[in-house]
Amino acid sequence: MKKRLLLVSLIFLVCCVLFISYSNKNDNVAAYKGSINLKKYDFNKNGVVNLQGQWELYYNSILTPEQLKNKRSNKYLTVPGNLKKWLNGKSNKYMTLHFKIYAQDNVVYGIRIDQMFSASKVWVNGVLQGQVGKVGENFSSEKAIYLPEYYYFTAQNGIIDVVIQTSAYREIFPTIKAIKFGLKDEIMNEYILNSSIDLIVFGGLLIVELMFLLISKKVKSDKSSLYFSILCIFIQFRCLFLNERIVIHLFPNMPFEVLSKTAALTYYLWIPIYALFLREIFHDFPKKIVYVSTIFSAVFAFICIITNNTFYDRLSILGQIISGIIICAILVFLIMCVIKKVKESVISILALSILILGCINDMLVNNGIIYGKYIFQIYMFAFALIETYLLTFKYSNQIIKTEKLKIENKIMYEKSIxxxxxxxxxxxxxxxxxxxxxxxxxxxxxxxxxxxxxxxxxxxxxxxxxxxxxxxxxxxxxxxxxxxxxxxxxxxxxxxxxxxxxxxxxxxxxxxxxxxxxxxxxxxxxxxxxxxxxxxxxxxxxxxxxxxxxxxxxxxxxxxxxxxxxxxxxxx
CATH class of the missing domain: 3.30.70.270 (Reverse transcriptase/Diguanylate cyclase domain)
Structure with missing residues (x-):
């Protein structure tokens, strides 16, 4: 009875996660030739929109709002999209994007930019809102930082003029996603929601890993608890370094290579640890799978450590193919276990199915085939524990308070001078x-x-x-x-x-x-x-x-x- 209840709970959770991950509650609105009219759009009723469509493109040009006043481009970048496809195979260049939103005056709006290539600098109505990294005209002059951007502003004479300088020298699969646009409170809620999800996963996995570490100390003969704790640690790193990138919020000058290598290493090293974990649960688990996965991960991890991201990212498709073969071999073994009615095999194959869905999503996002989020850690959390989210509100509140305090301090400083x-x-x-x-x-x-x-x-x-x-x-x-x-x-x-x-x-x-x-x-x-x-x-x-x-x-x-x-x- 308990096993059936667990299976039903996990299946229900997977369905919920799939729905949340792939459903789009926001309206998609498309710009035409660099402009979009939202004056009659009811944000209070319909909420945040995804800004898509044609944005003015000034390729190989870094232009300021002042320089764009009397310019009009005849080239447009279609958003969302893949930069390589749009530029006929070219990508590692710099550019300026420009679009106008017609909106009501005396309303505070906001935008959320999930990621604008390797680095970006954003103006709204001629006012510099902020920058992430340093936009460069070549690889050496660019400073890459991956960090979601949140900016708040009002329309001037009914116009919101957005200028974005950006460069993509460290992007092997450069994609551009729709920008979220809405009322200030709604955009702030996006940050609160995304940060809360990451922190809920992090906190839940922290409880699980601490519990299994304590178990591994008492039961030293069984290393499954230790391996599972290591898996949780890897996923925790992905929670902190991907999606809302909480660590980068706290340490904005962190080198880009740290983030990139963390994402790659936690992915490749996860596979042999998972194989070792299954070897502890199923004693007839093939040793060949453990050996192959260990050698594969060691080679790719070594390449990742000694080279820069543009090199090892080019090998990512090969790595994903090899890891896919290893995962398929594990899946075949578990299917045979289910057929043989081996104890715990049904739960294990369900857990692996959850992780496969997460892996597929992350590979598609990483390669620019879809424009969603990295959700592997959410699927891992579904496998590990689903009842710990209430305990992590103190973490989310801490991040939220830090962000609000930063805004308040900025306002107070402006008043003081x-x-x-x-x-x-x-x-x-x-x-x-x-x-x-x-x-x-x-x-x-x-x-x-x-x-x-x-x-x-x-x-x-x-x-x-x-x-x-x-x-x-x-x-x-x-x-x-x-x-x-x-x-x-x-x-x-x-x-x-x-x-x-x-x-x-x-x-x-x-x-x-x-x-x-x-x-x-x-x-x-x-x-x-x-x-x-x-x-x-x-x-x-x-x-x-x-x-x-x-x-x-x-x-x-x-x-x-x-x-x-x-x-x-x-x-x-």
Missing amino acids: KDPLTGLYNRNYIEEMLDEVIRNYIDNGIIFTVLMFDIDYFKIINDTYGHLVGDKVLVCISDIIRNDLGIEDCAGRYGGEEFIVILPNTKEEKAIVIAEKIREDVENLFLEENIKVTISGGVYENKGYEKRECVGKADKMLYSAKEKGRNRIEIY
């Missing part, structure tokens, strides 16, 4: 930036220029029109300063109505042009109260080694401009 009224950097941060550019000047001789501005007659504006209008003036002038500066320039509120600008790698001549542009834009500023606003400014190209001297000379020029009639720029 910005002036709450104007949005410019505060004085403390500006002081740090001054220290940095001065160090750079001393160590590397890289020049910089400092601008100081002060609003003319600001006290009169406050006294006449009130502090609310005064605040509005401060905000408007801050916006002008911010818009007139470059990406590397740094602007801050230095005092009440005093502003400071640091222009790295900028000489006096260019700094004067920038300062005059800011002054003219402020002079032309139109306020509803018909207030005439002007500013005075000082320019100083640094030639010293002291922060106080640098700021003092720029400030001196500012007050010289005040003395000479205001609404002017003075140069030191």
Whole structure:
């Protein structure tokens, strides 16, 4: 009765896993010539979508959003797909992908990129969201990291413009999967769900392996418990290094080779350990299978250790064929055991059937034939234990808390370095930036220029029109300063109505042009109260080694401009 209950439970579990693994609850939406309209899509009702279809392809080009503004490609990459097939056998190159999503404003959206080749860099609406690894124009300049990416943003004027730089020099079977797109909470739930599944498997196997290790110490004559514990450890490694890649979240600078070799070694070494495990359970298990699997795994493991992934990945199909032959031999043996009604053979053949399904899935995913997930560890977990998921919530909560704390710390840091009224950097941060550019000047001789501005007659504006209008003036002038500066320039509120600008790698001549542009834009500023606003400014190209001297000379020029009639720029 207990055996039948176990068989029914395992069969039911396999059916559930198959359904979860291969069912697609998300709608597939296809882009046409690099654009897709989701303005009328009800995300609250229908949930996350898979972004597929035609994405603009700029092959052998690494382009920024600025460079793509006036460009239009006549080549498109169909997603999901195999890069080699699409590029007629070529793959190990670099490229830029571009597509637009038309969506509603004032809604926070998110995307999940499961994996974008070897490395990627993502912009949304011209803002750099993040990067995984380092996109390179050749093998040596590329730094590969496999890590799912999560980004959150809003539409601008109804458009979400996505630019992805990517390279694929370490991909032997380069495939691109659909990107998941939806509301922020739904995308965050994807991370929580995927991390939870991996941690549930890891935690359940941890309990099983500890239990069998204790048994193996007490029953030293039977090594099946020891071998099974080793199998669990291999699957635990796959849980941590594949799918959501929890280890890479915790150690983002981990070398790519560590991840790649871990995935390969845990696959090839698993086979002889499994054969040894069966040899302990079935004493008539053929020794030839044990010998062949051991030699095969030792050879492939050695190749994996001493070579890079592009070499041993090319041998993966051969390795999969050999491992498939070994698995078939084991399956034939177990079938004969079932026919002979050998004890435990039915459960063993069912367990092997589960693992075969997982192996087939992982091989198809690895070779780019299907675009699913690596699920071998889930099938192993089904064989090992199915009742331990409640015990692993503490692990999933820890990962979730770490991720949320990281986001909260980032928000708090941004608030700590910005002036709450104007949005410019505060004085403390500006002081740090001054220290940095001065160090750079001393160590590397890289020049910089400092601008100081002060609003003319600001006290009169406050006294006449009130502090609310005064605040509005401060905000408007801050916006002008911010818009007139470059990406590397740094602007801050230095005092009440005093502003400071640091222009790295900028000489006096260019700094004067920038300062005059800011002054003219402020002079032309139109306020509803018909207030005439002007500013005075000082320019100083640094030639010293002291922060106080640098700021003092720029400030001196500012007050010289005040003395000479205001609404002017003075140069030191």
